[in-house]
Amino acid sequence: MSIRPPLRQRKRQRARDQIVAAAFELFAERGFADVTVADIAERAEVGRTTFFRYFGDKQEVVFSEEQALMDDWVARHRALPPAPDLPTALDQTRGFTVALVREMTADADHFLQHERLLAANPELADRATRKYQRLVEAMSENLRAKGTPEPAATLAPQLALACYRTARHVAGSDPVALPAALEDAFEQLIGLSRR
Amino acid sequence: MSIRPPLRQRKRQRARDQIVAAAFELFAERGFADVTVADIAERAEVGRTTFFRYFGDKQEVVFSEEQALMDDWVARHRALPPAPDLPTALDQTRGFTVALVREMTADADHFLQHERLLAANPELADRATRKYQRLVEAMSENLRAKGTPEPAATLAPQLALACYRTARHVAGSDPVALPAALEDAFEQLIGLSRR
DNA sequence: TTCTAACTGGTACTCAGTACCATAACGGAC
């Protein structure tokens, strides 16, 4: 007896996959703004209503995969050892963030496709910002739970985000240059201590 | 002959003010989500079309005053002396940001009213985040124009934003505690150097 | 006064997102 999930669940997954595939096809053809939810539903061969049952809004489908990844990384972050002060927390966050970004940019094509969508649609970039913000807050929450005092628990992940944004600016949308730029930004930040 | 602007311009300003006043009244009465643009237009005694001529969307009216303030602060930032390296840039940015936040929180009632709106409406908080991000980018632009090298030009303002967010988390929505919390966050950050 | 440009508000439209409902299909019971 195989461990495959029940039919219900498989159907759900298939419908979801169809919607995502249809959406990305259409976005690539016509751009995010010129695709309606009805278009996506039609190509995915589901009702318009069904689309909204799987995704809260049109933007959400763009981040469907990222969300799962992020949840995974938050869980991994929870397993990290305690960091009792800011320098320790920052160093730990540095290692974690660099690893996260390396994974995010590992599939360069996928990363670039996503980048292009965000670059062409400010509303999507805003949504991405919101996602990052939530990730950072989850990291702070984890640190706090393991005894890192305030404001270090909040500050360390926020500083990591600052480094990430800086790297994003310096490296443009080059997925290869991004990890190195991120390391450099952290170097500059930590380098404040050796002066 | 007085230096008052021509009638056209005064009328424009009055219409704009009426819309803003009507909007904030209604938001206070019913909350942002339960007020339609048609409601605002009606109370302001203008057509629905006119509303959209003054504000790009319903959210924008919430930030109408903040936007003018920010433009002003960006101009002031442009007049700051050059900062040739990261420590200098960070120190300069620290002073600037603290002053900015002190002004923002000076009118405690106004600040709190705004806070409540953002707290109750995540979409508005997102929009605020976008505004901050633009402010930070403008600051980076200024630094770059005056010769601050990368990544310091990008990093310094991003670090300031990290401190601000940290302060926001620590101080909650207390406008009195916020400036002090911000100073503390900067202390922690700069304090990395004295270790 | 007259002409032009700017401003206005109305109509009509598209589309996102929500509420509701009747129907179909899964999956467990016997």
Added chain:
DNA sequence: GTCCGTTATGGTACTGAGTACCAGTTAGAA
């Protein structure tokens, strides 16, 4: 297999944001 409750589906109908267009009005200059 049959029956039944739960869950998923897709359709209809609605609200409200935002856009395009247009005809009428008004400021301000000639």
